[in-house]
Amino acid sequence: MKAFVIGKDGKKFIREVEKPEIKHPKDVLVKVKSAGICGTDLHIYKGEHPMAVGQDRIPGHEFSGEVVAVGAEVKNLKPGDRVVHEPIAYCGECYACTHGQPNVCRNLKVTGCNIDGGWQEFYCAPERQWHKIPDWVTWTEAACVEPYTIGGQVCSQADVQAGDVVLIHGDGPIGLICGDTAKHLGATVIISGHRAGRLQLAKEIGMDYAVNSRETDLKTLVNELTDGEGVNVILDCVGLGRIMDDNLDMLSPAGRFVPVAVAPFTINNPTNILAKQLKIVGSRLQNKQFAPVIARYALYKDSIDRLVTDTFAFEDSDEAFQYNLARHPETGKVVILFDGKE
Template identity: 40%
Template sequence: MKAVMIPEAHKIEVLDVPQPEIKQDNEVLVKIKRVGICGSDMHIYHGTNPLATYPRIVGHEVTGEVIEIGSNVSSLTVGDHVVIEPISYCGTCYACKSGRPNVCKEVSVFGVHEDGGMREIVVLPEKQLHKVDPEISWDEAVMAEPYTIGAQAVWRGNVKEGNTVFIQGAGPIGICVLKMAKLNGATVIISDITNNRLEFAKENGADYTINPTEVDLESKIYEITNNEGANIVIDAVGTPQTFELSVKVASAAGNVVTLGFNEKPSSIALLPITKKELTITGSRLQTNQFGKVVQLINEKKLTHAGLITHKFHISEAKEAFEFVEKNPEKVRKAVIIFD
C-alpha cells in the first residue's frame, strides 16, 4: 500500500509499505479517505518541528472507514465512518490524572512522534476513533481535528456567551477558533496582516476584522470594547510581539490563551498581569473535544465553508507539499485524497 514518507528533513516520497494488521483485540483497521496537510506537517518536512523523529509517515488530520475490528471492539463496526483522535498517553502521570492527557509527559502524537495517517490503511486502538454520521462528506469529516484545536483554545479561555474575544491570526487555526467562539455565543474581533484572510473570517462570522498594518490595533480594540479591552485574547499567530499585545489588550479579569510554539522570549511586565488579574494559559492539542466537535459536524453546525481550497491525490503528495509551501496566499487548507 502507498504511504507518504518524510525520510529526513527536506525530502518527501510516496512509497510502498507493508499493510498493517490487527494484533490486539481492541484494535481497528481503517481505510483512509482524507488527510489534511497542517502547518506542523510542513514543519516536519522542513526539519523545524523539534518533536518529530525521522523517518516519519505524517498526517494527523485524518478520516476514513472501518474495514476490520478486533474481537474486543464494541463501539465500532465494519463500514463505520470515523475520525482519528491523534494522541496516546501514559494514563498515570500528573497531567493524565488531572484529566489533561494532551500534555502527558509521554504524549505521542499520531503523525509526529509515531507514524500517522498519510497511508492507505492504519491500525489504531478503538478509543482513538470517533464515529461520524455516514451522510457527512469526507471533506467535512477531515476537518474534525483542526476544529478540536479551536475548541480546546476556547475551552482554555473559558469563552462564554456575551464575551468579547480577540483572536490574533486568521490562518486555518484562527478560523477554527473563530468558528468555536461564535458557537459559544461570543462577539469576535480577529486580526490578520492579509486582507483576504480577514474577508474569509468575516464570511465565517467575525464581527470585527483588523489589519494591524493599516490601523493602530491597540486603540481599535479599546474603541470597539468601549475602553474595556477584550475579555479573552487568543493568540493564533505565536510571536513574542503578539503575546505582548495580548497582555496589553486583555480586559481586567480577562484570559490570554497562547497556541504558538515560539522559543523566542517575550518582554512582558508584571504590572498589567497583576493589576488586571489576568489568567494566562497555554492550549496544546486537545482533550475531550472530539465528542463535542463530531456532534457539531453531525448536526452540520460546523462546516468547512471554503476552508478547504485544494485537494491532491496521494500519488501527488510531493507536489501537494510543494504547492502549499509556494502558495500561502492561495491555500487555506489542502487535503490529500485516497480514491
C-alpha cells in the same frame, strides 16, 4: 500498500510499506480516505519539527476513513463505519494522566509526529482513538474534525463565554477555526491578520471584524469597540511575542491570554497581570474534544466548506505540500483525498 514518507534526508516519496493488521483485540483497522495538511505537517516536511527530526516519518494527524476490520474486544465500531482519528495516545499513569489532562501526558505519542501518521492507505489504532462521524459529513469535511478539536480546546482553556469579545492574532486555518468555535459559543470575534484573501475568508465565515494588522492600530480599535473595557480573551495563533505587553494592555480585567503559536515573549509590565487578575493559559492538542465537536459539526459545516480551498489526490501529496508551502493568499485548508475524489 502505499504511504507518503518524509525522509530524514529531506527526500519525499510514496513507497510500498507493509499493510498494518489487527494485533490487539481492541484494534481497529481503517482504510484512510482523507487527510488535512496542518502547520505541524509543514514543519515536518521542512525537517524542522523536534518530534520528527532525524527519522523517516509518515506525516498526518488530521485524517478520516472507513473501518475495514475490528479486533475481538471492539465494542462500538464495525466494518463500514466512517471514523476520524484521535491523534494522541497516553500512558494513563503519569501525573497529567491521573489528573484529567492526558493531552500533556509525559509519555504522549502523537500520531504523525513521534509515531507514523495517516498518510498511508490503511491505519490501525485502538478503538479509543477512532470516533464515528455522521453519514452526511464528506471525507473532505471529516479531515477538519481534528483542527476543530484544537479550536475547542483553545476556547475551553480560554474559558470563552457567550458575550465575550475575543481578539485572535492570525488569519490562518487555526486562527479562523478558533474564531468559528468562539462565534458558536456566543462570542464577538475580531480576527487580525494581513493577507487580504484570508481576511475576506474570515468575513465570509462570519467573523464580526477582520482587520489588517499592518494598517490598523489594534489598541485604538479594541478601545473603541469595547468602550475602553478591553477584550476578554486574546488568542495568539501567530506567535507575536514582541507585543506581549500590548496584549496585556488590551485585555479587560479578568481577561485570558492563550499563546496558541509558540514564540518567546517578555513581560515588561507585570502590573497588568496582578491589577487585572489576568490569566496566561497554555493549550496543547486537545482533551475530550472529539465528541462535542462531532456533535456540533453541522454548525461548522458551512465554514468548513469555505475553509477548505483545495483538494489533491494522494498520489499528488508532494505537490499538495509544495502548494501549501507557497502560501498563496487565497489558500485556506488543503486536504488530500485518497480516492482522488469524495
